[in-house]
Amino acid sequence: MSATTLAQWSNMAVYAAMFILIMALVAFAVSFAARGRRAGVTATSPQPVSVGAAGPMAKDNPEAPASAAVIDESGRRAGNIGMSLTWLATGVLLVGVVLRGIWAERVPWGNMYEFSLTMSLGILAVFLIVSLQRDVRWLGLPVVGITLLSLGLAVTVLYTEAAQLVPALKSWWLVIHVSAAVICAGAFTVSTMITLLYLWRDRAERRDVVRGMVAKLPDAQRLDTLAYRIIAFAFPLWTFAVISGAIWAENAWGRYWGWDPKETWAFITWVVYAGYLHARATAGWRGRRAAYISILGYVSLMINYFGVNLFVNSLHSYSGM
Amino acid sequence: MTQTMTGEKAAPLPPMGTGGFLRWAWRQLTSMRVALILLFLLAIASIPGSVLPQNGTDPVRVDDWIENNPTWGPLLERFGFFDVYAAPWFAAVYLLLFVSLIGCVLPRSLTHLRALRSVPPAAPRRLDRLAGFQSMTDSRSPDEVLEAASEGLRGRRWRVARGDGWVAAEKGYLRETGNLLFHVALVALLISVAYGALFGWRGNVIVRQGTGFSDTLTQYDAWGGGRLVNPDNLPPFAFTLDEFLVEFERDSSQRGAPRLFEANVTVYPSPGAESEAQTIRVNEPLVVDGAKVFLVGHGYSPVLIVRDALGRVVNDQGVVFLPQDGNFTSTGVVKAPDARPALGIQGLFLPTAAVDEIRGPHSTFPAPDDPAVFLSAWTGDLGLDSGVPQSIYRLDTANMTQLGLESLRQGQTWDLPEGIGSVEFAGIERWASFQIAHDPGKEPALISAMLALGGLMLSLFVRRRRVWVRVSPSETGDTVVHVAGLMRSDDADLQPDVTELVDILTEGRPVSR
Ligand code: HEM
Secondary structure (H helix, E strand, O other), X not given: OOHHHHHHHHHHHHHHHHHHHHHHHHHHHHHHHXXXXXXXXXXXXXXXXXXXXXXXXXXXXXXXXXXXXXXXXXXXXXXXXXXXXXXHHHHHHHHHHHHHHHHHOOOOOOOHHXXXXXXXXXXXXXXXXXXXXXOOHHHHHHHHHHHHHHHHHHHHOOOOOOOOOOHHHOOHHHHHHHHHHHHHHHHHXXXXXXXXXHHHHHHHHHOOOOOHHHHHOOOHHHHHHHHHHHHHHHHHHHHHHHHHHHHHHHHHHOOOOOOOHHHHHHXXXXXXXXXXXXXXXXXXXXXXXXXXXXXXXXXXXXXXXXHHHHHOOOOOOOOOO | OHHHHHOOOOOOOOOOOHHHHHHHHHHHHOOHHHHHHHHHHHHHHHOHHHHOOXXXXXXXXXXXXXXXXXXXXXXXXXXXXXXXXXXXXXXXXXXXXXXXXXXXXXXXXXXXXXXXXXXXXXXXXXXXXXXEEEEEEEOOOHHHHHHHHHHHHXXXXXXXXXXXXXXXXXXXXXXXXXXXXXXXXXXXXXXXXXXXHHHOEEEEEEEEOOOXXXXXXXXXXXXXXXXXXXXXXXXXXXXXXXXXXXXXXXXXXXXXXXXXXXXXXXXXXOOOOOOEEEEEEOOEOEEEOOEEEEEEEEEEEEEEEEEOOOOOEEEOOEOOOEXXXXXXXXXXXXXXXXXXXOEEEEEXXXXXXXXXXXXXXXXXXXXXXXXXXXXXXXXXXXXXXXXXXXXXXXXXXXXXXXXXXXXXXXXXXXXXXXXXXEEEEEEXXXXXXXXXEEOOOHXXXXXXXXXXXXXXXXXXXXXXEEEEEEEEEOXXXXXXXXXEEEEOOOOOOOHHHHHHHHHXXXXXXXXXX
């Protein structure tokens, strides 16, 4: 297969993945909006009956359904279709990313187009891994939505022909550092989506108007905990990404920390998420205020990604644009 | 620990008297709330340094910025906004944060040490309201059941206490240990960075192909060191730049992007020592005598042979020209104060020459495919004796008169007007620039960072939890066994632990329930 054919195949895989994701988006939207029987509205969370959780322990199992009657069938089926399509799209996108790497004869993250592809893959991967452990069909809509946004930006605004890496990027530390950062970006994206849903649900609960679509979400407490767990996973990984970046910088530029804008924003992101973890342990800050802090953390992550790559004069400006 | 931290009430008014006030201030400073606020201040204080140009990385842009903003520029400069990360207010934020951290971590460490030596508290009277509660019957006697439970739990590394009719067990002390390790390691990281800043140094030097460098202060183009470095005692190594290789992308959208550059050098680790051949690449620095030599840039040095009116050669070497753009349009000067008359030459070197109306002479590709120099010759007072230090890359033409302009291809000679001399473009050499750095804090910093990461993972992934067993005899002669647990971190699921306990109890049981 010639090199250009590989590139075309890669692009086609990316477009195919986007197409499948659009269908998944529709399925999740249908699932979310489906108006079915809703009994006992307050405790509605469309959880499956997990076999083996019955018996005396059931009431302590946070995953157990409140009552089988609350699960509405049509919504559930659409949600399942959405999940299957998301798996498929992730596989196709993975193929696209791998082909791109084979074509360029290097890891596929040399410019912003490729970063956006891998970050989308990261978002989907984190979402799917979470979905293996619990029912997160309610999360499909925002997660697939933001992935499509990221892919859409990639293929329209950020698209760059693949090229080799400039010498400063040729290092194993690049592979380690960037893959950690990409997984973190995926995880922080997913946790932010959950946090936004949490704020929505929490508002409804406090006003005692848990009706309509917001009733399809797990209760606020559970959303908060799930977002926390994902951040608790991503934060050490982010710490590692920053450390490995420093090791690489020491090797490439002779200093491990130079307050380059990219490094500065990585630091700010780290400090804000550390603030989030502290807030959760501080009276008067847990809950909503902590949630706002984690959203700030995500904003600084995005500033680092888009703002610094595109607008700031930085050693890290490898956007390829 | 979390409980004591979260139990804080809104701050009361400060009490009267100095002692009382100090104690109040200390309690405030070491509270979680203040730690949170200081973390935010640190994040916010970091922002201006990423938006405004900084002296440490780009002093030229700082000057431009101040010039273009006559009102704000000087004001911001006064308050350290062009040196944010060395500014007193930035230091104040992180030092306060670290004082707060130490004040927080010390008492917590003591509490934790005490907790490590104590036994878990007694089981609650009733377990049936607690998480994971299960009830079962056992044909063994109450004592046998308790014995089996505490044996099994100990075997699975629980810390166990036994009392009258109950067993209590606790696990996950590593969570708090990890948390403390994390915070202490952050302090160690800060100290390592400070140590590196005080005892470290770095310098930059341009070396032409075929020439050498030895590590003394006078050889550097720029050098900066920490307060406690003695610049007369730099490690005495030397090297020569034998060959410099570079390749550029020729096709694709990134035409002109560098694809390879490497410097082949001969290194003399110390005076009199055996020399060795080495290659320095980007990402592959040379390590010699505690210092690291990084390849950071490169460029061209056209060989300009300059003769004066008497026909004497006043320059026959490659002249370092500094690249001005990605295609290596480069500028440089030759100063010949000893020529008769004194000569100065400003030049533009173009590896692949092109001229157009808008941009004038410029280069269209970084490799020397079609090289040319554009020269401007001057005579008069070079200003070298005025005592004011001058850049070797700039000609001060205030007291000079221009002799003329000329462009040359390789091998061509320009005879200056009125027989004042000549300039020959004899060849092209390359130069490489190196950054040489010594940072004794970087290994301790790396170790501290790894310890912090390890502590952080323990602190976030280890779960602190308790389980209990209570037994009572039933009417039928069997033993009624109650088990339950408590999760001390709010995020996790207790079920596996209670299940583990139930397994322990069912394993050795003669008759099923
Ligand atoms: C350089 C400043 C600091 C940073 C970067 C930092 C970072 C962190 C991080 C990432 C955690 C999460 C680990 C976990 O949840 O177990 C944490 C927890 C904690 N930090 Fe800090 N910290 C700093 C300063 C402080 C200070 C000044 C205090 C005391 C007032 C403090 C007290 C605590 C406590 C009590 C926890 C445990 C919270 C819990 O149980 O979840 N930290 N810190």
